Amino acid sequence: MFYTNYGSRKAEDIAANSKVSLHFPWHALERQVKICGEAVKVPTSESLKYFSSRPEESQLAAWASKQSRPVSSRQLLMQQFQSMKEKFSKGEIPLPDFWGGYRIVPTTIEFWQGGGSRLHDRFKYYLQADGSWKIERLAP
């Protein structure tokens, strides 16, 4: 699960093709996890719950930032932040309608561990219809 601006570049990409992959590399350990699956928007109620749990400044930053769009200066960004701070100075800061979460519903997860002489270990998990995982070792 991750939260973002629904107008960001990645959100536009997901709207065009919801098949995604997540990559978690740990170079020092020669280790990585790769997840392939489908990105699904989380219900607004869930986004609201998470948004409300964030620090107030982060909530205002979500309002102030047109994520992935060019911004001419840091000063302009700070002005936008300040104007949101004034706009929402009273009461709860509402959830922006352009902000929320995606849940990645995985279809495969691959664990990769570097080994000597390029003899790496790779294990790929495939989610089955009954909810169990089929596990295969892959050649490096």
Ligand SMILES: Cc1cc2nc3c(=O)[nH]c(=O)nc-3n(C[C@H](O)[C@H](O)[C@H](O)COP(=O)(O)O)c2cc1C
């Ligand atoms: C530690 C760390 C945490 C991040 N967390 C988020 C996040 O929660 N949501 C988000 O949209 N981007 C997050 N980013 C930034 C994204 O990697 C990405 O650069 C950004 O979302 C813009 O992507 P886009 O323009 O392709 O949509 C994070 C980056 C780092 C380094």
